[in-house]
Amino acid sequence: MTTVDFDPGAAAARATDAILHDTLHGTERGVVVDSPPGAGKSTLVVRAALELAAAGRPLMVVAQTNAQVDDLVLRLAEKNPELPVGRLHSSDADAYDKALDGLPQVRTSAKAGELSGLPVVLSTAAKWAHVKADEPWRHAIVDEAYQMRSDSLLAVAGLFERALFVGDPGQLDPFAIVGSEQWAGLSYDPSASAVTTLLAHNPELPQHRLPVSWRLPASAAPLVSDAFYPYTPFRSGTDHGDRRLTFAVPSDGSGPDRVIDEAAESGWGLLELPARHTPRTDPEAVRAVASVVRRLLDRGGAAVSERAPDRPAPLTADRVAVGTAHRDQAAAVRTALADLGVADVTVDTANRLQGREYDVTVVLHPLSGRPDATAFHLETGRLCVLASRHRHACIVVCRAGVTDLLDDYPSTEPVRLGTLVKFPDGWDAMLTTYLHLLEHRVSWRP
Amino acid sequence: MSLISTLARLEAVDSGLAQPAATVRHRHLSDRPLVFVPLTTAGETGAPLGALVGTDRDAPRLLVVPQPRDRDLRFAFLADLADAVLPHIDAYAASVEAAERTETDPETGKRVKVEAELCADAPQLIVPSRSGLDFVRLLGRSMRFRRTAEQDPDAPYPAPPRVPLLGRWLTHYGERARVPGSSLLLALTDVLSRQWATGQSGLEDQHLGALLAWIDPPRGTTGAEAARRAELARDAAGQLLCPPAGPATDPAFDNKLLAPAIERYDRARTALAAAEDPLEADDRLAALTAAERDVRDLVESRTRPTWDAVWQGLDLLRALPAGAHVEGRWTRDRWSFTGHRDRVLSGEPPQPRRDDAVTAANKLATREREQARLEAQEALDDPLVMAERRLAGEAFAGEVTDVVPAYTEGRRPSPRPLVTVRTADRPHLAERAKVYRSLNGRPQSAEFVGYEDDGVLVLRILDKMGRGKEPEPGSVPARGDRVCCTLFEHEQRGGAKLPDPEETPWTHGGPPGERAPEAPDTVTEEDVL
Numbered sequence: 001m002t003t004v005d006f007d008p009g010a011a012a013a014r015a016t017d018a019i020l021h022d023t024l025h026g027t028e029r030g031v032v033v034d035s036p037p038g039a040g041k042s043t044l045v046v047r048a049a050l051e052l053a054a055a056g057r058p059l060m061v062v063a064q065t066n067a068q069v070d071d072l073v074l075r076l077a078e079k080n081p082e083l084p085v086g087r088l089h090s091s092d093a094d095a096y097d098k099a100l101d102g103l104p105q106v107r108t109s110a111k112a113g114e115l116s117g118l119p120v121v122l123s124t125a126a127k128w129a130h131v132k133a134d135e136p137w138r139h140a141i142v143d144e145a146y147q148m149r150s151d152s153l154l155a156v157a158g159l160f161e162r163a164l165f166v167g168d169p170g171q172l173d174p175f176a177i178v179g180s181e182q183w184a185g186l187s188y189d190p191s192a193s194a195v196t197t198l199l200a201h202n203p204e205l206p207q208h209r210l211p212v213s214w215r216l217p218a219s220a221a222p223l224v225s226d227a228f229y230p231y232t233p234f235r236s237g238t239d240h241g242d243r244r245l246t247f248a249v250p251s252d253g254s255g256p257d258r259v260i261d262e263a264a265e266s267g268w269g270l271l272e273l274p275a276r277h278t279p280r281t282d283p284e285a286v287r288a289v290a291s292v293v294r295r296l297l298d299r300g301g302a303a304v305s306e307r308a309p310d311r312p313a314p315l316t317a318d319r320v321a322v323g324t325a326h327r328d329q330a331a332a333v334r335t336a337l338a339d340l341g342v343a344d345v346t347v348d349t350a351n352r353l354q355g356r357e358y359d360v361t362v363v364l365h366p367l368s369g370r371p372d373a374t375a376f377h378l379e380t381g382r383l384c385v386l387a388s389r390h391r392h393a394c395i396v397v398c399r400a401g402v403t404d405l406l407d408d409y410p411s412t413e414p415v416r417l418g419t420l421v422k423f424p425d426g427w428d429a430m431l432t433t434y435l436h437l438l439e440h441r442v443s444w445r446p
Numbered sequence: 447m448s449l450i451s452t453l454a455r456l457e458a459v460d461s462g463l464a465q466p467a468a469t470v471r472h473r474h475l476s477d478r479p480l481v482f483v484p485l486t487t488a489g490e491t492g493a494p495l496g497a498l499v500g501t502d503r504d505a506p507r508l509l510v511v512p513q514p515r516d517r518d519l520r521f522a523f524l525a526d527l528a529d530a531v532l533p534h535i536d537a538y539a540a541s542v543e544a545a546e547r548t549e550t551d552p553e554t555g556k557r558v559k560v561e562a563e564l565c566a567d568a569p570q571l572i573v574p575s576r577s578g579l580d581f582v583r584l585l586g587r588s589m590r591f592r593r594t595a596e597q598d599p600d601a602p603y604p605a606p607p608r609v610p611l612l613g614r615w616l617t618h619y620g621e622r623a624r625v626p627g628s629s630l631l632l633a634l635t636d637v638l639s640r641q642w643a644t645g646q647s648g649l650e651d652q653h654l655g656a657l658l659a660w661i662d663p664p665r666g667t668t669g670a671e672a673a674r675r676a677e678l679a680r681d682a683a684g685q686l687l688c689p690p691a692g693p694a695t696d697p698a699f700d701n702k703l704l705a706p707a708i709e710r711y712d713r714a715r716t717a718l719a720a721a722e723d724p725l726e727a728d729d730r731l732a733a734l735t736a737a738e739r740d741v742r743d744l745v746e747s748r749t750r751p752t753w754d755a756v757w758q759g760l761d762l763l764r765a766l767p768a769g770a771h772v773e774g775r776w777t778r779d780r781w782s783f784t785g786h787r788d789r790v791l792s793g794e795p796p797q798p799r800r801d802d803a804v805t806a807a808n809k810l811a812t813r814e815r816e817q818a819r820l821e822a823q824e825a826l827d828d829p830l831v832m833a834e835r836r837l838a839g840e841a842f843a844g845e846v847t848d849v850v851p852a853y854t855e856g857r858r859p860s861p862r863p864l865v866t867v868r869t870a871d872r873p874h875l876a877e878r879a880k881v882y883r884s885l886n887g888r889p890q891s892a893e894f895v896g897y898e899d900d901g902v903l904v905l906r907i908l909d910k911m912g913r914g915k916e917p918e919p920g921s922v923p924a925r926g927d928r929v930c931c932t933l934f935e936h937e938q939r940g941g942a943k944l945p946d947p948e949e950t951p952w953t954h955g956g957p958p959g960e961r962a963p964e965a966p967d968t969v970t971e972e973d974v975l
Contacts (some may be wrong), residue, residue: 129942151807157951178813188803191809199954
């Protein structure tokens with residue numbers, strides 16, 4: 001990729017200006033913004049919130065989880081300590097981050113009435129659904145709108161007149177724990193994403209796209225863009241050479257060390273274990289993940305990025321994360337890490353890693369050791385989340401044989417009348433990423 | 447598939463016999479279920495071929511459509527089906543008891559209790575397999591918009607009276623069957639495979655004969671052999687010894703036996719119509735009756751084995767004690783039945799073809815809530831199901847090794863005792879995770895404090911200890927007690943109230959507008975053969 005004619009900062013600024021113009025001065029009731037991983041979605045939300053508040057329009061912000069709401073409150077407070085902000089929370093214990101109590105301009109309450117009159121009120125979609133308002137808010141910002149279910153938007157849409165919907169279409173789709181085929185094809189299928197329903201009923205709404213990923217390095221953006229966003233490509237905000245990962249301790253020649261060096265060099269590494277059908281919590285693969293993490297931390301890693309080109313930041317435990325497909329796999333990796341004496345490394349499933357950012361991620365491949373490839377494991381969004389959390393390098397641990405498995409299990413999800421077929425499908429995305437990973441393969445027999 | 451059900455299936459393969467997957471029965475079984483064994487015609491969706499229906503295992507009522515493509519004969523079949531099913535429903539609808547229901551007061555918007563009628567019991571409908579459920583829905587859909595001559599004197603092809611009503615009831619039953627844990631309409635294969643794990647795949651379990659063979663094989667054979675025989679064995683004429691439970695029939699039966707018989711019937715009918723004098727007509731009528739009887743015998747020969755298998759399955763299920771929460775879930779089914787009865791009585795139109803946005807969202811929310819409720823209740827009712835959850839790290843059982851009194855800080859301290867539990871399970875407990883145990887049927891919550899040692903964890907009990915400074919006796923486990931705690935909640939919170947359909951927001955297409963009564967399906971050329 002060449003960046004000679006491309007000024008990422010200017011392109012991103014143009015997109016942001018257009019979005020804010022449509023939001024503040026547009027005539028449509030809604031604006032939709034698609035944001036690839038790490039494209040400054042939160043920054044955009046905070047900026048739009050501040051400008052709407054400055055324009056004197058009462059604003060409600062709808063996010064999907066309490067952690068996301070708290071994060072937005074903290075970012076708002078950081079940008080504008082003068083702005084009074086309301087944090088509507090549930091009546092459970094520990095309903096919100098205690099850090100908010102230290103901010104004098106943030107008022108927290110479980111009752112919407114006590115927060116009325118504040119320029120900005122933030123809460124989760126689940127909590128907003130219980131709010132009854134006599135007069136609707138002039139404006140709303142719906143964050144992570146692609147992860148919000150249509151029925152959840154139905155419950156809150158009566159609260160606002162106009163809204164800015166922001167989200168990442170490539171991440172995990174919302175899901176229902178019971179079958180919902182009955183409504184497939186209806187424009188308001190309650191299990192579809194909020195944006196799907198919104199656009200089905202309001203196709204004229206302006207849609208924008210953030211064109212630059214600031215998180216993903218130049219080595220990762222082309223692959224993630226090709227594999228998961230083939231029709232809405234994006235670029236990385238940094239060039240090759242802007243980011244470097246180096247290790248003080250040289251490789252000891254073991255599999256984990258060799259794959260770490262490969263990933264430090266190229267941004268990707270595949271540690272391939274011998275082919276085998278295993279239970280979900282494959283002990284060998286779990287141990288391999290843990291040893292890669294252990295070596296990452298032991299070898300004195302240093303990350304240089306465009307933020308501080310002269311000051312390498314040490315690669316510490318809080319800058320490394322492990323991603324898995326299932327919760328029991330995450331639990332097994334945590335145990336294995338504890339056995340190796342590693343603490344403070346985030347280990348979680350794709351669902352919970354959405355929206356987070358690390359320097360290096362170690363991923364247990366969703367298809368590793370599986371005899372079959374189910375729709376769950378092939379879901380595009382799951383792999384996209386796992387492959388797009390890193391600023392420097394991503395190391396994937398997997399049993400050999402994924403390409404054969406994909407050949408044996410072509411995707412067979414039924415196509416239903418009236419539903420929008422999503423491209424690429426998970427099968428295709430799996431193959432694209434895996435073929436790329438094979439170029440950075442280190443075979444290892446533990 | 448969970449680890450424990452994989453193990454049960456492996457043991458079934460190993461022993462040749464189905465293994466219990468539950469220790470209690472998790473679905474309600476009526477004393478007088480209405481069993482319905484339908485057959486459909488290959489090649490035409492929703493063209494019934496015949497059915498056995500009834501509540502008496504020794505005397506099912508046989509209904510047959512000798513020429514399934516003839517609309518008049520199909521209407522006659524549906525009218526007969528209505529005669530068989532509706533009196534059964536009416537009998538239950540008539541017997542009510544007083545109950546209370548929470549409603550939103552339209553003036554104050556508060557939730558208030560109002561007195562209501564609740565049917566004392568509800569009629570239960572049993573079909574052999576999951577495709578039977580779909581067929582019930584299809585029949586409901588094909589009937590509920592029909593107009594009778596009474597409703598619409600100008601209708602070109604009026605439906606017999608009560609047929610649209612049967613369609614509405616079957617639609618209601620078909621929709622209710624989508625609610626997890628409901629028992630108004632059950633597919634027997636689903637219930638049996640909930641209770642037993644066989645050595646075959648879930649798809650193969652949908653074959654009622656093979657499933658029963660695994661659970662209750664004939665003397666002297668293993669389940670695996672009997673299941674194989676049920677699936678594949680054919681007689682000298684190439685017909686399956688154990689006909690599929692339907693509604694689809696075996697192609698060999700269709701081609702070799704059914705098609706020729708229907709053709710004979712057609713010829714006899716054409717001949718009768720062409721008869722020129724009464725004497726000839728008499729003879730030809732006798733031939734037609736014989737041809738019709740042949741089709742009836744064929745349909746009976748393919749439904750009767752399934753009918754008997756359904757009752758055999760019901761016997762097996764009745765031998766199991768019902769789970770503690772089954773009754774409560776059945777009460778919800780009774781409410782559902784009563785609600786539909788009231789809608790029919792108050793003259794509401796049939797269920798619309800498609801749900802509106804609000805109804806769809808409400809249905810999905812209800813079903814998700816019922817799914818979570820079902821999973822929790824099955825685990826609480828059944829140690830084998832709980833074992834599955836424990837293996838998955840979602841629950842743990844252990845012995846209380848220590849109890850230390852502790853209190854909240856503040857002016858009026860409340861008890862928050864610390865309980866140490868030793869367990870061999872490996873629950874996925876996050877920091878300060880909430881856990882729940884059943885205290886006399888009500889959930890008591892506690893908070894995970896930390897691990898004291900490997901397999902020894904400390905909990906802080908949070909509630910259900912009374913109002914005093916000291917916990918009420920029996921409300922805190924004592925040293926040496928066995929406790930079983932779950933990481934999932936036992937009861938489900940109600941979701942948020944959605945807007946009324948008239949207030950559907952702009953994001954979902956706005957209000958659906960005045961609901962016009964739905965027109966019956968337009969008549970196509972195929973309808974007028």
